[in-house]
Amino acid sequence: MSRNPWPTLAVVAVAQFMVVLDVTIVNVALPDIQQDLGFSASALQWVISAYTLLFGGFLLLGGRVADLVGRRRMFVIGLLLFGLTSLLAGLAQSPDQLIVLRAVQGLGGALLSPAAFAILTVTFAHGRERNIAMGIWGGLAGLGGTLGVIAGGVLVDSLSWRWIFLVNVPFAIVLALLAPSIVAESRASRTGPRTFDVAGALLSTAGLLAIVLGVIRAEPLGWSSFEVIALLIGGAALLFAFVRVEARSAAPLVPLTLFRVRSMTTSTLALALNGAAFLAMFFLTAIFLQQVRGLTALETGLEFLPMGFAAIASAVVSAQLVTRFGTKPVQIGGGVLSIAGLLLLSQADATSSYAATVLPGLVLFGIGIIAVGTPASISAVADVTHEQAGAASGVVNAGYQIGGALGLAIITTFSTSHVESLLGDGAQPQEALVGGFERGLLIAAVFAAANILAALAAPRLRPTEEQMAEAAVAA
Template sequence: MQRNPWWTLAVLAAAQFMVVLDVTIVNVALPDIQQDLGFSASGLQWVVSIYTLLFGGFLLLGGRVADLLGRRRMFVVGLVLFGVTSLVAGLAQNPEQLVLMRAVQGLGGALMSPAAFAILTVTFAHGRDRNIAMGVWGGLAGLGGTLGVIAGGLLVDSLSWRWVFLVNVPIAVLLALLVPTAVAESRVHPEGRRTFDVAGALLSTAGLLAIVLGVIRAEPEGWASFQVVALLAGGLALLAAFVRVEARSAAPLVPLALFRSRGLTTSIVALAFNGGAFLGMFFLTAIFLQQVRGLTAFETGLQFLPMGLAAIASALVASQLVTRFGTRPVQIGGVVVSIAGLLLLSGADATGSYALTILPGTVLFGIGIIAVGTTASIAAVADVRHEQAGAASGVVNAGYQVGGALGLAVITTLATSHVESLLSGGAQAQEALVGGFQRGLLFAAAFAAVNILITIGAPRLHPTSTQVAEAAVGA
């Protein structure tokens, strides 16, 4: 059956839009979720971090399973899983139910997203049509992140926080019905035994979960408590076991030979810190704008909109600057701008001017953080062999998601600890929340600042326009 490739693109891009949308749409609903379900201040971050952690942790396994068992099949499995868990999340009655559904939702995204991208690459041959298709794909992904806060605000204010999840259900149902007529099946036919490396995915994700939980429990229990030390040590042991499994596997999820590339290695670390600074800032600012400044969810979304538009523009400009000046100066420039934005934003309080602190702070941060991300993504694939570009892109994407979850845990735990310290010292609730927000952004700025050292140690690459285009395709 001959299928229209542009119809295929429409279905796949809509699904990817939904996955990206779900990362940001939840942030503006967090205060309502906390109040309705009774989340603790430290526990609320799991609503965001568990999704990104499971998505990043199983992204490479999702791509492997799709290649071997059928890309369309796994796309549908991921789509259905995403839709069902969105429904249950929207009906959740307690924190545990919501966090569990967000975890499984992240797993659904990890099955759906790489399958969709692989289908796209086999649907369009190299050339003009593929470039257009990938431009649409990347553009909708960026737009999804920007529109998520607006859509979330509208849904929360006009209906309830539950609709930031329930809105996915009719979209998933419609796309699942369209797939058989719009998307053709494809897969890789290996000559030898099919190997999935499930052990690698489970060890890495379990180790990271243990570390995140250890960081979060450090706030109520103390860093030296048996529970925290056991979780952190256990997480590191699981990650060490993951490295051993990958080194011995005939078909590892993460080919360790990739890390011989200094450009790839430094890019993964840079993107991990970048993700931590971004999720930490987004989480803290969304709560600050509503709980301290008294904005509605929709008003909060509107205040984030200039940052999203600035980020889209920054991605376009950064990719052009990289071909002219090389990766290192552009990346350092992005770090400096993002730090400036965070420091400016950290001066916001309960009554200060939006135009003087929040607007310029978020815009500068959006420009800087995307300049760093775009440049690091280009550097990652420019420094590896062409046949390794796909694997490198997958590792980089997973590193960004996982780094975001870990960074969010560290930044919000330290911010929450400061709030508790201020309250115990006699501060008023609003004063304590402002202090926690400001302290959290300073830690986010510290995360961003680490990238200056990382970039100094990275090779200065001058990628061609072709390599830049390949990096954009793999992102």
């Protein structure tokens, strides 16, 4: 007897909602976490970076393992790991504990998310029902990012920062209990090599972690210190080894042939730069609004909310503009709006008007970042074969997460060093924080400007309806 597919959609969509929610819900709690656990200004970013690096680094491996050993099995394992680490993170007593637990939580997300999406694609046949299911899936994912700032604010102000993690636990338990009776087990066909390429995932993630740590350690030690140079060179060596392993693997984690396609290369770069600008802006602005402007966590979430609505509207409008004008003009326009939003937001200080600086800056940035991401996602899958579309989707999603973590490390390192320099010159703490916030957003604007260069190098595409559907899957 065939199962009703809609309860399956409910289970996997709520799980994905939880994973997406956990990215944004943490940002508004950062000042409370910093004060309670004694995080240094430079180490605080690891609360975000540890999660995104492990999530992005193991995303492709998670999808591969799910295809081979069972999608429902890996979905449940990912759920339980995510729920357990959420519980322990909510009980963490030191910065080191929280960072390690956030990293393992990211690994749980990397097992859960691709398995959930694969379950969705095999549950619904190609056509109208799958399109409806994908629309619900994408809508809930976008809603999770928008509501995360509000949910985080409510939990932090009414309970404590610990509940931004503890709230995941009952959802994870209920979904893990429901999955065996609602979700059918499935595996990929038994053609081709049945290997996992664990070495590729470990090398790439270790290399990226070393580089991020090297960038962060440059703030207290200086770029010329032995430790920083060793970390950066060691990270580069590990990434070089990763490329060698992928080139020789019978079933590579990242098919290097994808990067012979110009649209795939430029799109991955664009989404990585987008991730860098977004995570850094979110991180810096959440701290600025609370530590400089004196807002509560909930008030911070409410001030972010218009950006979420602007992003949702931009997703609808930019897709229509891409169909009419092609990918390149929309992506360039999105880059320009992102820069304008960041520059305007960088003018805010402790007393400036929210309506004149913060609000328009957030709205412009929210429109711009989606107007970059939509055409980049379309271009990423436009010129790859149907057999490689899934791998291409995984690569661009991993690129966004990893680019975000690397960008966050670079931008916050320069921002923090500027704060320390201003304090050393006798500036007041609030004045120094404003200066660091401004410096960080200006560097984020440089990343957004680089996105325009990536768009100029990309081919111009006017997508078909099929390519638009594939892009929605990639996003």
